[in-house]
Amino acid sequence: MRSTFAGFYVAKSGLDAARANLNITGQNMTNAGVNGYTRQRVDLYSIGTGSGSMRYAQAGPHIGNGVMIGGTSQIRDPYLDVRYRRESSKLGDTSTQASTLHDLEYVFDEIAKDGVSTQLKDFVKQLQNLSTNAGDPVAENIVKTSSQMLMKIFKSCASQIDNIKAKELEYFEGSVSDVNNLLSEISDINKKIKDSHIAGQPALELLDSRNNMIDALSGYLPIETSSKLIDIGSGTMIEEISISMVSDNGDRFNLVDHDEFRKFDIVRDDKQNIVQPVKLQLIGADGKPVGGSDKAVITLENGLITDDISSGALAGHLKMLNAKGEFDMPTGTKQRGIQYYENMLDELVGKFADVFNQANSTNTGPNWDKPMFEAINAKPKIDTSSIPGLEGYVINVNASLTPSDIDATNKVITLNLPANATNADLEKAIEKLITDNSGAGGAFDGVSAAQISGISVDGNALDGTNFGTNMSKTKITASNIGISEKWQNTTGSYITASKPELSTGDVDKDKGNNIQFMINLLSKEYEYSASGSNVPLFKGSFEGMFTNISTTLGIESKDVKRQDDSYAIVLNDIQSQRSSISSVNIDEEGINLIQFQHSLTAASRFMTTLDEAVDTIVNRMGVVGR
C-alpha cells in the first residue's frame, strides 16, 4: 500500500527532472557554436514500485514512483569517430602532397610563363643564326650569352627546388612537434578524465576536448583508439584509452597508453643536422628509442618508424622529402617526391652538358678538350677518372687528425687533413688511401700504381675553409652547371664550327657541319635512365624531357588534388553525419525548452492536484452534515 504523501515525492522527481532538462537545454543552446561540442542529455529512468518480496505478494495496483535522474551523458556515435579518423589521415596525406606539388609546379610549369623551354628554343635560334654566320664573333657571342642564360635558368630551377625542400623540412619539423604536443596533451587529459570519473563526475567537456585532439592527431597519422575497463576497487570500472598508429600491413605501434606517451624524433647526426633521407624515431617515455619488446606490439629497430607511417600529414611530408620515384626502383615505391623532380632535372642537365661537351670537343672523352659546360664549385676538383672503381664514391674532406677512411659499402671516402692542407696534400692523401687499399682484399684490389698516380686535383685551391662533402668532379647537376672556364675565358672563337668526318677522318668540305650537328642534337631523342637504378625514365629531346617533367608533375598534382577533393568530400560527409548526431540544433532545443517547460508545469500541476487531494482528505473529510 502506497503512503499518502508518496505522490509528493513523485511530483518532486518530475520537477527535478524537468529542471535538469531545462538546464541541460540551456547548456546545449549556449554551446551550440562551440567547436567539437557534443550535445548532452539528462539520463532519466522511471522508478519502479519498489522491491518485491519473496514471501508474499503485494496487493493492489503497482504504480511507479516517479522519475530518477541517472546522470548526464553525450550523444555520440563511436563508430563515426573511427571512420572520421581513418579518412582524416588520408586527407592529411593528400593535402600535404598537393600543397608541395603545387609549389613545385611553379618551377616546372611553363604554360603561362617563360623558362627552360623558352631558353632552349632561344639556344637553337642562336645556333641557327650562327650556322649561317659561322666565324662571326658577334653571332658566337650571342650563342654564349644564350647558353649563359640557360645555365642561369637551370640554376634558378635548382635553387627553387632547394627552397621548396627546405620549406618542406621546416613544415615537417613543425608537424612532428605538433604531433608530440598532441600526444603529451592527450595523455595529460586522460589522467584528468580518469580522476574525474573516479570522483564520479562525467567530465563531458574534457571528453569533448580529448576528442578534438584525437581528431587533430588523426590528420597527422593513421591512428586507432582502443579502451579497456579498469577495476578501481569496489567493483567500479573506469575506462582507460590507448592510441596506436596502424601501419599498412596492420602492425600497431602504441603511442599513448593512458597517461604514458611516446614521441617522435627526427634523426639527426652529431652536428644536429637532419640525416638524409629523413628518418623518424619513436622515443619511449624513458627518453630512449623504443625497441626490443617494449609495449609497441612490433619490435622496432632502434625506434625507426619511418617506413611504417603509411598515411597522414607526416607520411605526406616524408613521401615528398624522401621519395625519388624511379630513382628508388626497383626496391622502392613509385612514389615521386621532390627529389624525383630534382633528379630528373639533373639527368636532363647532365645529358645536355655531356652531349654538347662531346660535340664541341675534338678528342675522345671523358676529359673533353673544349667543354662548353662544367660543374662550377668553389672547391678543388678531385679527378678520379683514372680509376673506374672510384666512380660513384662520395669524397668528403674534413679538417681532422684522425686517419682517412674508405667505406666501401656506402661508397664514401673520408679524407682527414690538417686545416692548413693544400691541394697537393689532398692529392697525396687520396693516393695514399687508395694505395693502402689496393692490396688483395682491399676496396681497390688490383688498381695499378699508374692508375693511382693518375688521380689529380685541380680547380680552386684548398684554403682551410672550403673543406666539405662530395668533392669528386664529374657529376654535373642543375645546381652547379655553368659555362666552362675555358669558354668563359676565351675571347675569340670557341665553338667548333667544322669537324673531320668521323668515318674517314678527312676534313669535311661542309663548312659549319658541326653547328648543324649541334642544332640536330637539340631535336635528337635521347634515352634517359635513372642513374643508380638504371630504370628507364624517358626517351625524347631535351625540351621533350623538360616537358615530360612538367607534364608528369602536372598529372601527379592533378591526381593528388582529385584524391584530396574526394577525401575531403568523404570527410565532410562523415562530419555531417557526426553533426547530425552530436551537434546542437537550435530548433530542437527550442522545442525541448517548450516541452520541458510543459513538463515542469505538469509536475507542478500534479503537485497542486495532490495538495488539493490531501487538503480534501485532511480538512474536508468527516465534516459531512456539519
Place this chain on the structure above:
Amino acid sequence: MRITTGMIASQYGRNLNASLGQLNYYNNRATNFRKFNSVSEDPVASAKAYSLRRSYSQNEDYLNNLADTENLFQTAHSTKLNINSILEEIVSSDILQAVNGTMQKEDRTIVATKISRLQEALLTNANAKYGEKYMFNGGDYTSQPFSIDKSGNLLYRGINVDTGLHIGNADVGASATLDGATIDFGTSNTDLLNGYQIEFSADAVGTNSVDKTARKIIIGSGGAAMTAADLQTQLQALPTADLPGGFDPTKITVTGDAATGVGTAKLRDGEKATNIPATTYLGGANIDFGKRNGDLLNGYSLKVTEGAAGSSVDNDQKVINISLPAGATKLDLENALKGVAGLPAGVDTSAFSISGNKSATISFGSSEITGGEPSIPKGTAFDLDLLAKETRYVDLGLGLSFNSNDKLDAQSVFDISMPGIAMLGYGVDSDGQPKNVYSQLTQIVNLLKSDDFSMEKMTPLIGKIGDQKNNLLYNMTDTDSKTTFINFTKERLEDSKINLTTKMKQVETVEPSEAIMDFKMQEYAYMAALQMGSKIIQPTFLDFMR
C-alpha cells in the same frame, strides 16, 4: 537524417567558397582567354601545347633562315646578272667584235685597257658582299674570295685559280749580327736556320763547315777582320747539301763589316710573317707558341702544377703537363716549355716565348692554347674541284639528319654556298688553256698588248670566253632553280605556321564569347548563393516562439 544549424552553416560556407573559387576561375578565363593556366589543370592539353610550341618555334627558325637565304640568293642573282652583262659587253658588243687583224698596236692597247677596266668591274662583283658576308667565297663568308697576285694572276683564297697552287705566306728571313756584320739570310729562307749558331774560327778563310746536329755554321776567318763582301761570298758558297733542305745560300746578304773576325751569334727571327701564333695566358704569363708552329698546338691545354721540375705530353687528350717547383718564374716556365718533348711533329719548341718581366713568379693552373693560324707552305697544291664543290648548309626544315657516322645528310639540308670559282671557272682545259674567265681576259689583254698579235691567235681565245659565258649562264639557272625551291619552301613553311597557330589557339585559348558567358553565368550563380545565404541562416524556431 537529423539536420542541425551548424551543419547548414558549415555546408553553406563550403558551397559559397566553392562558388567564389569558380567565379575566380572564370574571371581569369574571361581576362586572359586561356583554357588552362597550369599544367595540372589539363595535363594532356598542356603536353599538346608544349609540343605545338616546339614545332612553332622550329618553324620560326626555319622561316628566319629562309628569309636570310632568300635575300642572299636575290642579291647573288643580281650580282651574277651584272657579271654576265660585263661579259656580254666584252664578247658580244663592240669591244672584241671591233678587233681585227689590221688594227694598230695603239688601237689594240686602247681596247686592252678597256677590257682591263671591265676585268676590274668583274672582280668587284665577284667579291660582292651580302651584309657582312662575301657571297662567292664558298663555305667561308668571312674573307674576301678573289685577289690578284703580283704577276696579275687571279687568286681564290690565295690559291691560283688556274694551277691550284697556294701563294703561301710572305716570309721573313732569319738574321744575326756577328762581330759588326749584319747578316740577312734571305726572306725565302724564312726560319730554316733559326736557332743555328754562326761563329768565326781561326782556320784559314774558305775553311767553312756546317754542323746540322749541333746547329752550327763555322766560318774560317784566320782570326782577321773580314769585309761584308768577303763574308757574303763565304756564306753564299756554303754547300747546299750541308744546309737544311730548301735553304738557298745565294739569298744571304751581309752589310757592315766583321771588325775582328772573331765571335759567335745566334740566328733568329726567321718567320712566316703573316702567320698568327697560338697563344695562351696562364698564371700571369702570356705565352706565345711561335708563328712558325701555326695551329699545331691549337686545342691543347697547358697544365702547370707544383712539384719537381718535369714535363710530359699527352697527345690523345691534348695536354701538355709541366711541373715546376714553388716560386718558379716566367723564365723557368719558358725554359721548361722549350724542353718539352713529344709534341706533334713539326712543332719547334725554340719558338716558344713568354713576354714581359721574366723574373716574375707564376701561379699554377691550366689553360687552353688557342688562336694559331695554319701556315701554308709556299706552292702547296689545292684541289680546285673540291673547293668548287664546297658546301655550306642551312636548316630549312627539310628534316635535318645525320647518318650513323655523324655525317650530315645533304638531302636534309639546303646548300647556300656559292663558290666563286664554280661561277667564273677554274683549272685548265685539254689545250692547257685557263678555263677561268678572268684569266682568259688577261690572256686577251696580254695578246692585244703584244707585238706578235694575230687574229689566228685571237679567235680561239674569244671562242673560249664564249664557252665560259655559257658556264656562267648555266650557273645562273642553278641559282634560279634554287630560288624557286626557296619560294616553294617558303609557302610550305608559312602554311604550316598558320596551321600551327590555329592548332595552338584551339588547344590553348577559349572563345571570348564563351568565356564571358561562363563568367556571367557564374557571377549570377554566386549572387544567387549570397542571397540565399541570408535567408537560410537567419530564422530558427526561436523566432517563432511565444
